[in-house]
Amino acid sequence: MRRGVTLVELLAVLAITVFLTLAGGQALIAGMGIESRLRDGATSAERVNEFESAIDGLISRAYLSTDLNDTSSTFIGSNGPIDGVAPGQGVSTNSTLGSLADELVFSTVGSKVSDRYAASTGTFEELNSQFGPQGGKAECDLSLRPYDAPGNESGLFLRVQRPADGDPTQGGRQSVLNKDVTKVSFEFYDGLDWQPEWDTRTMGIKRLPAAVRVTYRLDGEDSDRVLIVRLPHSDATPTNPVTVGGGA
Numbered sequence: 001m002r003r004g005v006t007l008v009e010l011l012a013v014l015a016i017t018v019f020l021t022l023a024g025g026q027a028l029i030a031g032m033g034i035e036s037r038l039r040d041g042a043t044s045a046e047r048v049n050e051f052e053s054a055i056d057g058l059i060s061r062a063y064l065s066t067d068l069n070d071t072s073s074t075f076i077g078s079n080g081p082i083d084g085v086a087p088g089q090g091v092s093t094n095s096t097l098g099s100l101a102d103e104l105v106f107s108t109v110g111s112k113v114s115d116r117y118a119a120s121t122g123t124f125e126e127l128n129s130q131f132g133p134q135g136g137k138a139e140c141d142l143s144l145r146p147y148d149a150p151g152n153e154s155g156l157f158l159r160v161q162r163p164a165d166g167d168p169t170q171g172g173r174q175s176v177l178n179k180d181v182t183k184v185s186f187e188f189y190d191g192l193d194w195q196p197e198w199d200t201r202t203m204g205i206k207r208l209p210a211a212v213r214v215t216y217r218l219d220g221e222d223s224d225r226v227l228i229v230r231l232p233h234s235d236a237t238p239t240n241p242v243t244v245g246g247g248a
Helices: 007-059 115-119 124-131
Strands: 075-078 103-108 138-143 156-161 173-178 181-189 211-218 225-230
Touching: 007 103, 007 138, 007 173, 007 211, 007 225, 138 181
Parallel strands: none
Antiparallel strands: 075 103, 103 138, 138 156, 156 173, 181 211, 211 225
């Protein structure tokens, strides 16, 4: 004669089933949380890589004209606004970075045209009116100062003037390159040492540093990130350094 399932046995099976269901649910929730954090971390790393690639692409195109009379060709790393900028046009937030340069202005060559410009149709005059001059020599300015950007915007700004003129203190259009940057500083390798500032206007012979060290911090982080950009157009080496204070 077969014995039926007792109430006690049924309750035990039910309890085990409930326990396994809850445990499985908790494991699923935990797994989803880990996946979400990994995905967010990967997205954050991608944004940092894209930003650093953009900075590297900009600074590595720095160049100086061989024409000594070409005032539109400059490379200036300054602590505080570049000389000639009127007071009150923005205050640096880099008070903890000491005397390191917090603004970098430089001329570039070989800038690619924008994707929108390349995809657009129309006459040269129409495209130039809509997008402004494209390609060729330009003046770039990297800083935290919103010279002409809307007052509610903050972060690392990029000002581009194309074609470059002889005044590194103004001109062009400014846009936010990365709204999450809260601090930035620049140092310049002269072939032997890292220098806190650089100004080709004071040099007998204009020369570029061999590399630029960009130190920056992102919103929500408590430590600095460092990016070193090599300048292929520089001739500075350990055997041919740029003397302190400018000149060859």
